[in-house]
Amino acid sequence: MRAAVNKVSIPDSDVFVIQDLQEPYFDPNWHAHPDYQLFVVLEGTGTRFIGDNVQPFQPGDMVFTGPNLPHLWHSDDTYFQEENDLKTRGIVIYFHQDFLGEGLLQKREMSKVRQLFERAQLGLNIYGNTNRKVKVKILSLLHIEGFPSVLCLLEIINLLAHSSEYKLISSVGYTHRINETDTERMNRVHDYVMHNYKQNISLEKVASLANMTPSSFSRYFKVRANKTFSAFVSDIRIGHACKLLQENQMNIAQVSYECGYRTLSNFNKQFRDITNRTPSKYKNEYAEIVHS
Structure with a gap:
């Protein structure tokens, strides 16, 4: 699985690029690019990786990311099966970080936009x-062309810049560390973990995928992901557990086993450490939100 670090190419003649992505599954490659990106999921579920953060996604999930922040939306396993009628859809907007011009961005009237770009x-x-x-x-921007499309993009940026309805995704201490070699290694690791997190995952096996010794891989992964490999696996397992609890088709013990935990006590501890609540409390809170 080979992917370029820079996946996006905005023509010099254009202010931005908007794409309506409709595929059987989202592109499962870990990547980064030197542009701002606004992405909204319209159809599909799975797990998204942004910087050092791992979270489940579902329709309505909206993310705004800054230049060179590594990311990946990995659809659930069912989307990769040949015999299904599932599909994904998302709309993504890319624009250059200097499309407003450095001079304009530094003006007093642009302070909110400047802060937005910094948070991104x-x-x-x-x-x-x-x-x-x-x-x-x-x-609506999908159907607008010319200067009106630029005005619409500016309206979107203005809405984001003046809103407090956002959460930072990556940790404050996270720094971007990605190159072509890292991309290939991390893609192999992501792919293996996403297909095997329900089983026991051997550090030796994952290290071999990266062509490294276990100790070297542990150090390498922590620097790139800002967390240990075991914490990364736990994030994926608990993220899947959250989705299963939301679906309310299994009891907590079944969810625990389905997510790769062989003891309920370990599952409860990991779930509480990551979400700051017990599985039963999470399940009840979600049910209250849905029925409110």
């Missing part, structure tokens, strides 16, 4: 009323 270096998860308003404008 860690990735922003957009929610609430802002999410809904921006989604409407993104959908």
